[in-house]
Amino acid sequence: MESSVLAFATDLLDEGADQFFGNLTDRAGVGGVTLASVYHEARDVFPHNPHRVVRYLEPGAAYFRPDPARWAGRRLRPTPSTALGDRDPFAEAAAETVRRGLALHAWTVFLHNDRLGFEHPDCAPANAFGDRSRTELCPAVPEVREYVLDLVAEHAHYGVASIHAESLHFHGLRHGYHHERYFEQLGPVTEALLGLCFCDHCRAAATVLGVPADEVRDVARAEIRRRLGSEQAALEPAALDTLAGGALAAYVDASAATVTSLAAEAAAVADSHGIRLTFMDMGGPGKGWTAGIDLPALGKAVPRIETLGYAPTPEQVREKVTAFALHGVDPGALSVILRPMSQDCDGPENLAAKLRVLAGLGVPEVSFYHYGLMRLSSLDRIGTALDAVRHSPE
Numbered sequence: 176m177e178s179s180v181l182a183f184a185t186d187l188l189d190e191g192a193d194q195f196f197g198n199l200t201d202r203a204g205v206g207g208v209t210l211a212s213v214y215h216e217a218r219d220v221f222p223h224n225p226h227r228v229v230r231y232l233e234p235g236a237a238y239f240r241p242d243p244a245r246w247a248g249r250r251l252r253p254t255p256s257t258a259l260g261d262r263d264p265f266a267e268a269a270a271e272t273v274r275r276g277l278a279l280h281a282w283t284v285f286l287h288n289d290r291l292g293f294e295h296p297d298c299a300p301a302n303a304f305g306d307r308s309r310t311e312l313c314p315a316v317p318e319v320r321e322y323v324l325d326l327v328a329e330h331a332h333y334g335v336a337s338i339h340a341e342s343l344h345f346h347g348l349r350h351g352y353h354h355e356r357y358f359e360q361l362g363p364v365t366e367a368l369l370g371l372c373f374c375d376h377c378r379a380a381a382t383v384l385g386v387p388a389d390e391v392r393d394v395a396r397a398e399i400r401r402r403l404g405s406e407q408a409a410l411e412p413a414a415l416d417t418l419a420g421g422a423l424a425a426y427v428d429a430s431a432a433t434v435t436s437l438a439a440e441a442a443a444v445a446d447s448h449g450i451r452l453t454f455m456d457m458g459g460p461g462k463g464w465t466a467g468i469d470l471p472a473l474g475k476a477v478p479r480i481e482t483l484g485y486a487p488t489p490e491q492v493r494e495k496v497t498a499f500a501l502h503g504v505d506p507g508a509l510s511v512i513l514r515p516m517s518q519d520c521d522g523p524e525n526l527a528a529k530l531r532v533l534a535g536l537g538v539p540e541v542s543f544y545h546y547g548l549m550r551l552s553s554l555d556r557i558g559t560a561l562d563a564v565r566h567s568p569e
Contacts, residue, residue: 176534178561179207180554181282181339181512182546183214184238184256184264189226192271195546200275202551204558207278209339209542210268212330213237213253214282215310216289216353222550233257235290239265241329251291251298251312251322253329269333281335285323286312287342287350300345300372303396308372311346314467315376315433323437324444331448338445339481339510339542341455344434345372345467362409365402367465368395372430381429387419391426394419415465427465434467439476446478453479453510453540460498471503479540481510487519489528496536510540515553515560526560527567534564 180203187195187210199205216234221227237253240263246252265281272279292299292309298316299307312319323343330338347370349355361369373395378388398418402409416424438454445452454477456468463470473480482499484492492513496506511533513519513526520526533541543557 202554209280235288431469523559
């Protein structure tokens with residue numbers, strides 16, 4: 176089973192290569208590192224960072240050096256983080272992983288890009304009222320799709336083994352923004368409808384598939400207004416697939432086709448450079464419909480799908496993984512992320528039991544979240560668990 180730890184490039188920059196990679200090999204005992212190449216805005220606590228405890232990450236920053244020729248004259252382009260100075264942590268990581276016999280993977284946040292969404296709101300999703308979600312980019316916009324494919328290609332000269340593609344899909348209303356506020360209960364239907372994109376490009380794509388996109392938008396708008404106007408209406412259950420005579424469900428399916436086609440194109444570009452693209456499905460089976468995530472279709476479009484195995488017991492991890500088989504995705508095409516920290520693990524035996532479950536199901540890859548956000552004792556827990564699994568009887 177392949178193994179790696181997810182990490183920020185700033186972890187490498189702050190600690191230096193010897194300490195950073197030494198912790199990965201000597202403490203965690205993993206076979207590689209999955210380094211964030213583009214990441215969204217965040218504020219995090221770093222328990223073992225030698226220079227800081229709390230750090231803010233810049234909106235939509237790149238942690239590598241983009242090729243200027245590739246992006247010349249382009250509006251949507253990766254912007255290097257100011258934390259880099261004159262360094263290129265991906266180049267440093269590429270050299271170190273080769274020297275140490277480790278695999279280098281890229282962890283790339285594609286469409287959840289606060290910087291580009293605010294700078295170019297015409298590329299952001301628009302709800303039924305035309306309000307733009309400026310923390311995102313819409314996967315139906317041709318300029319956005321071009322950005323995604325070129326961003327994939329940018330990783331080739333670093334020799335990454337794979338790209339873990341986070342946020343290569345639509346996002347719901349509550350995806351997350353600082354000081355995001357909801358003082359009234361909106362209800363799940365209102366939230367789902369407010370999370371759908373009705374920009375010109377999405378409506379055009381749905382219309383090509385025979386969906387009355389403008390009619391669906393008008394129905395969604397009226398339903399949102401009705402539910403916002405009344406507490407009782409907001410909490411009323413409703414099947415989204417019955418709204419607009421079933422046309423809304425067809426509209427969501429068209430959104431999923433947009434996501435699947437973009438994922439397939441990104442995977443093809445990656446493959447042309449000898450890179451495997453892994454589509455990160457953060458919600459799990461049955462939770463990504465309105466985000467455009469069609470797991471059976473994606474299972475055919477990309478070589479691997481990644482999911483969160485965040486759970487306190489091995490049995491719950493098993494349930495999460497086996498649920499994918501019910502949606503047409505074999506465990507042999509999955510990558511699973513585990514958290515070795517105390518909220519998920521009470522010790523190395525617990526983590527080892529989860530690893531044995533994944534190995535028994537045929538899962539080929541496991542990653543651990545997250546190098547800089549965990550204590551060093553959690554890195555030790557990874558190493559102890561992996562060692563126990565490697566030396567356990569068949």
